[in-house]
Amino acid sequence: MSTQTKARPRNPLVALPENIWRSIFRNPLPSSDLGRASTSFTNFFLHLHPVKVHRNSLRATFTLGLGLIAFFLFMILVVTGILLMFYYVPSTTQAYDRMLDLRGTVAFGIFLRNMHRWSAHGMVAVVFLHMCRVFLTGSYKPPREFNWVLGVLLLLITLFLSFTGYLLPWDQLAFWAITVGTSIASYAPLVGKQVKFVLLGDSTVGQEALLRFYVLHVAVLPAVLSLLVAIHFWRIRKDGGLSRPEEEDALPPDAPKVQVELVEGPYVVLATSPAAAAAAEPVLQKRHYGIQGLVRGPFTKVGNVPDRSVFAWPNLFMAELVVFLITVAGVLLVSLFFNAPLEQPVNVMHPPNPAKAPWYFLGLQEQVSYSAFWGGVGIPTIEVLLLLLVPYIDRKVAGVGRWFARERLLANSLFLTFVIVNVILIIIGTFFRGPNWEFVSPW
Amino acid sequence: MKTPAKSPIEENGDGMTRRRMLSWFSGVGLFGSLIVTVFSNLIFIKPRATYGQPNRFSIGKPDEFPSGARVSLDARRVCVVRDGDKIAAISTTCTHLGCIVSVSETGFSCPCHGSRYDQDGNVTGGPAPRALPWFQVSLAPNGEIEIDKDTEIEPGNYLRV
Numbered sequence: 092m093s094t095q096t097k098a099r100p101r102n103p104l105v106a107l108p109e110n111i112w113r114s115i116f117r118n119p120l121p122s123s124d125l126g127r128a129s130t131s132f133t134n135f136f137l138h139l140h141p142v143k144v145h146r147n148s149l150r151a152t153f154t155l156g157l158g159l160i161a162f163f164l165f166m167i168l169v170v171t172g173i174l175l176m177f178y179y180v181p182s183t184t185q186a187y188d189r190m191l192d193l194r195g196t197v198a199f200g201i202f203l204r205n206m207h208r209w210s211a212h213g214m215v216a217v218v219f220l221h222m223c224r225v226f227l228t229g230s231y232k233p234p235r236e237f238n239w240v241l242g243v244l245l246l247l248i249t250l251f252l253s254f255t256g257y258l259l260p261w262d263q264l265a266f267w268a269i270t271v272g273t274s275i276a277s278y279a280p281l282v283g284k285q286v287k288f289v290l291l292g293d294s295t296v297g298q299e300a301l302l303r304f305y306v307l308h309v310a311v312l313p314a315v316l317s318l319l320v321a322i323h324f325w326r327i328r329k330d331g332g333l334s335r336p337e338e339e340d341a342l343p344p345d346a347p348k349v350q351v352e353l354v355e356g357p358y359v360v361l362a363t364s365p366a367a368a369a370a371a372e373p374v375l376q377k378r379h380y381g382i383q384g385l386v387r388g389p390f391t392k393v394g395n396v397p398d399r400s401v402f403a404w405p406n407l408f409m410a411e412l413v414v415f416l417i418t419v420a421g422v423l424l425v426s427l428f429f430n431a432p433l434e435q436p437v438n439v440m441h442p443p444n445p446a447k448a449p450w451y452f453l454g455l456q457e458q459v460s461y462s463a464f465w466g467g468v469g470i471p472t473i474e475v476l477l478l479l480l481v482p483y484i485d486r487k488v489a490g491v492g493r494w495f496a497r498e499r500l501l502a503n504s505l506f507l508t509f510v511i512v513n514v515i516l517i518i519i520g521t522f523f524r525g526p527n528w529e530f531v532s533p534w
Numbered sequence: 535m536k537t538p539a540k541s542p543i544e545e546n547g548d549g550m551t552r553r554r555m556l557s558w559f560s561g562v563g564l565f566g567s568l569i570v571t572v573f574s575n576l577i578f579i580k581p582r583a584t585y586g587q588p589n590r591f592s593i594g595k596p597d598e599f600p601s602g603a604r605v606s607l608d609a610r611r612v613c614v615v616r617d618g619d620k621i622a623a624i625s626t627t628c629t630h631l632g633c634i635v636s637v638s639e640t641g642f643s644c645p646c647h648g649s650r651y652d653q654d655g656n657v658t659g660g661p662a663p664r665a666l667p668w669f670q671v672s673l674a675p676n677g678e679i680e681i682d683k684d685t686e687i688e689p690g691n692y693l694r695v
Contacts, residue, residue: 267633271646274631285580293584295611295632440608442633444645460647460661463630527648 127402137408141328143400144407147335147492153228154333156414157221162320163418164214169313171207179259181305183298186261187436194433201430208431210422211253215451218249226481226506229491229499230334236482238326241319243478248316250451255308257449258301262434267446269304270296275459275467283468336492339399444526453520454513460528474509589683592674596621596695599679604653606637612669612681613637615653620692623669623681624655630662642666654689665689 103110116134121127128142147153178197179189193200222242225231231239258269273296277287292299327333434443448456458466477484490496495503525531591610599605599616606613611634612623626642628635633646641652650659655666670685671693679693 267646270633271631277632289576289580292581293586294589295586297586299581299585440634442645446633446646456647459631463661463663467631527643527645529648 121404124402127404130404131402137404139324140403140407141332142403144403145332145335145339146399146401147339148333149401149406149410151410153492153494155220155224156410156417157217157224159411159414160418161214161217161221163415164210164217164422165316165320167210167419167422168207168214171203171210172309172313174203175207176309181259181301183261183301183437186259186301190260190262190433202426205426205429205431206422209425209429211256212450213422215249215253218246219451222246222478223506223510227503228334228494229489229496229502231482231485232334232488232491233482233486235326235330235334238323238330239482240479241323241326243475245316245319245323247475248312248319252308252312252316253449253451255304255312258296258304259308260433261301261437263437263443264432264434264447266296266437266439267442268448268452269300270442271446271448271456271459272452273300275455275463278464278468280468334492339492445524445528447520447524450517450521454516457516457520457524460524590680592678592680594679595677596673596679604637608634610681610683612683613642614679614681617692619694621671621679621695622692623671625666625669625683627666628662629657629664629666630660635666656689 118126118130118133121130131137131140131142175193178193178200180186190204193204197203225239225242254269254272258265273287273290276290277283279286288294290300290303291297292303447453455467455471458470460466462469485502487498490498522533523530587610593607593610593614596616599614599621601616601618603616604613606626608626611625611627613626615622615624624642626635626637627633628644628646628649630644630647630649633644635642635644635649635651638650641650641658642655643650644660644662648660649657649662651662651666652658655668657663657665667686668689668691670682670687672680672682673693673695674680679695
């Protein structure tokens with residue numbers, strides 16, 4: 092019986108694995124441009140990406156992958172955070188013991204805590220560096236103004252997430268950092284005292300504060316952050332991808348010059364320039380296209396216009412995979428070799444001397460040691476407002492998509508000054524402040 | 535051909551039409567309920583009762599504090615000062631950022647940001663914006679000293695026992 096033909100239906104049982112596989116993955120691994128396009132289109136996780144992406148967006152030296160690293164760190168934080176929730180109790184009598192249990196009895200407990208802590212530190216740093224990249228390449232210029240605003244909000248939420256997480260181990264460091272931090276809030280005019288009371292749920296840091304910070308840390312803030320991240324990503328697409336210099340959009344010099352002319356009727360004729368048309372492509376002149384041919388954007392492209400974009404599959408996805416692997420590898424390595432700090436359990440009567448906030452708030456704490464209102468509320472508020480307003484103040488569209496563009500010398504200098512001043516304040520607060528916040532030499 | 539007669543609603547273009555008025559009512563209603571929701575949430579999130587330490591407490595008989603004593607009750611965050619037959623309670627919560635100040639030779643000093651106060655709680659250095667407050671001290675019927683942290687009094691007002 093060797094008359095088996097192709098038309099004969101296969102045994103459903105034999106074909107079962109293949110049928111299931113095909114029902115999940117609509118496309119085989121692509122071998123054509125059409126296949127590459129529909130792979131991006133039809134996959135839930137990939138359809139977030141454009142089908143084609145500009146070469147400039149893939150240059151590692153342009154983006155440094157910072158936005159992706161921040162996102163991947165957030166993913167690591169969500170996963171390790173949920174795992175830690177299985178063993179954590181937000182109670183002043185139990186929280187610290189649970190920290191010790193993570194060290195002693197929970198399988199991989201200390202490793203998970205390390206990953207969570209170091210990813211959190213890393214995320215604060217990387218989100219800030221990402222902001223520096225966007226500023227120094229002029230990427231907040233129109234039409235990307237609002238995405239910059241979303242980015243500033245994301246930085247603030249990242250800091251607040253980190254701040255709320257800081258209290259949860261309920262050790263000395265946590266307790267006094269939050270005491271100092273919430274007191275800074277109480278210096279805000281009019282609502283300061285109320286904000287502090289609502290944040291702590293009591294007049295001092297205690298059980299109510301621990302519970303409130305826990306709920307903010309594991310539910311409220313991650314939800315808000317996820318929503319804003321989604322909008323942030325969506326807007327990258329809608330704003331035309333990552334920023335790039337105008338030259339990048341120019342056609343290669345050897346490409347045929349294409350121009351669009353309206354002729355009688357609702358038709359468009361796509362014609363090359365007169366000389367080129369006569370010489371090379373007489374066919375083009377005769378091709379007629381509907382009015383749709385004038386629509387801008389990626390959906391309707393007439394003619395085979397050469398540009399500098401490449402298919403997202405595999406170029407973009409490989410790049411993302413590499414960044415993901417580097418991020419995970421980095422976090423794993425650091426977590427293997429360095430343990431997250433855990434100090435003595437809370438002693439409400441004896442603040443450590445000096446009582447220091449986490450490193451990224453030490454610049455703030457240094458400012459606060461000069462003036463509580465101006466250092467803790469006034470100047471930070473002004474800084475945040477200026478950051479939010481940056482794209483609405485600096486309207487000149489020049490030097491977009493290049494690092495340290497000459498046209499942006501003033502803006503870049505101002506921004507770098509802001510960054511350097513804050514870094515210096517953090518360094519002073521970290522290394523040069525001893526007991527009673529007096530100046531000490533670290534060597 | 536006659537143009538169809540305009541309805542009274544359409545004629546009156548600038549005035550208040552039924553449709554416009556209904557839109558206004560719906561808009562105000564929706565916006566109003568949003569405001570009510572936000573306020574309800576704020577009221578909800580602000581606790582009516584707290585579970586921490588009471589602000590009014592007794593600290594024992596006067597003779598537990600000999601003359602010249604400066605006893606810092608860190609759990610209560612007050613320092614009991616006795617000078618002869620005069621007793622006062624000075625806050626030990628730093629007015630800068632809420633750390634607990636410790637009793638020093640010259641008065642009080644804060645470990646967090648280096649604020650310093652004299653014996654009466656007046657600021658002598660550091661970032662603290664105001665003096666440490668004094669709390670009302672009274673003698674309860676059972677002869678114990680009672681401190682009320684909700685009532686601040688003028689510095690220099692002692693209770694005589």
